[in-house]
Amino acid sequence: MKRWPATLLVNGLLVVAAGFALLPLLWMLSVSFMRPGEADSFPPPLIPSAPTLAAYRTLFTQHGMGRYFVNSLLLASAATGLSLIFNVAAGYAFAKLRFAGRDRAFQLLLVVLVIPGQVAMIPLFLMLKTMGLVNNFGGVLAPAAAGVFGIFLVRQYALSIPDELLEAARVDGAGEFRIFRSIVLPILLPIMVTLATFTFLGTWNDFMWPLIVLNDERLYTLPVALASLSREHVQDSELMMAGAVVTVFPVLLLFVVLQRYYVQGLLAGSVKG
């Protein structure tokens, strides 16, 4: 068969690409199980000679990793809940309810989409400071509660809800809130999973804003704690890799489980947009 060399080439290149993508992550995992100082030798070892949890133990007992983990989990979950409440209601209304000024308001939102988030950061910081929300989880959550991307995502999906379905419920005397809760929400469930995945991953991975708002070490999220740890413990490879594993593993797991929903959101936010 003449196909053989080409098949080998394509799949060989895919293996190389997958190696490029995964090797740093596998190396992180391997080093996190090494004895203190083991990774700093030449040639660099790939596999721990005697796997140990020493780095993880140090991380959790001496560097308060447990607290940072809980902080991250709490913030990401709260942001996800808030984002679902605010964005789903708004996205549905922009798609299916008629009200004065709807189209103009939606166009304004699309304009807002081109403004990079960092422009607002400094005044927002001052604003939150006067509201007492600096050094407070509220300061991280407030701007994450609603977003144009989330509203847009839900709206695109909600457009496919048949108007007859809503009209029939109205004729039966159901109020708008009741329709939303018992008819619309079940239909929107898949896109809500997508939005939840995006918000959770986004909040978990976010760095610059929590770095600005949270100065008290006890409030640090995993990325902020890891960045500060890496500035102090440059030479402790095993410790830092264990920290990276603790930070990255939950989001990778979440992604692998909810991959379908995540990819759907990514494409809705770009190709169709």
Place this chain on the structure above:
Amino acid sequence: MKGGQAGWAFVAPALAVIGLFFLVPTMAALALSLTDFDIYALADLRNLRFVGFRNYAELLANPLFWQALGNTLYFVVVGVPISIAVSLAAALLLESRLARFRSFFRTALFAPVVTTLVAVAVIWRYLLHTHYGLLNYALGALGVSPVDWLGDPHWAMPAIILFAVWKNFGYNMLIFVAGLQTIPEDLYEAARMDGASALRRFWHVTLPALAPVLLLVSLLTVAGYLQLFAEPYVMTQGGPQQSTVSVLYFMFEQGFKWWNLGTASAVAFLLFVMILAVTLIQLAVARRRGAL
């Protein structure tokens, strides 16, 4: 009308959040950039003065700002084409009819995108280590002498670009995969009948069909890469010799290290204008070429 009230009741909470925590601060940023807001004003607002465009004038006279701008443009001009090329190549491989285990490869190639930037930047700092790093070890096997990736001002930005390509290529790859799937198979069949080689089919069928996707991807990537921050923060702290200070890194230091919040707002605003300008230029070029 009752329906109208319900509509506003549904959108009002979200609009209030976006207005209060995004629109108002964005406009305030413009106002703030015209003042000398600093650590004294932070302590007592009576120390605040309106200074017109002085912050902007001082920025344009500040060599470090120009260096930050130059470093950021270097990152964008070199990093964006490489990132897009790698994304497109990976998408073509995944969509090849000869590819096996597609869903495994797709997940594997996409994995770096969902990882936490700070955590993987820490990993790469060790991979790039001069003595114990895997990269230099692998290069050593090829006979290349060790490179001080993050310690040499000539190599620090290329190293960050390599890291950024690794971290981001999966995102655009998925967008390209979706774009490739919309190209009708008959186009390829017709080209094959005409005896077009794989390269010519790519050039005359795939690329033109992907033009709108390519535009979208380049807009998103340029805007994203102009916002370079966490990579230098974690990997190089702006060094060596300020070779990796980006515009946002400069803004962060001005604002939250030196508390020159007026100056920092001016930087933020200039960044916004740059992103807007690049977007408009790309749209105009695409329109002229007929990609839209």
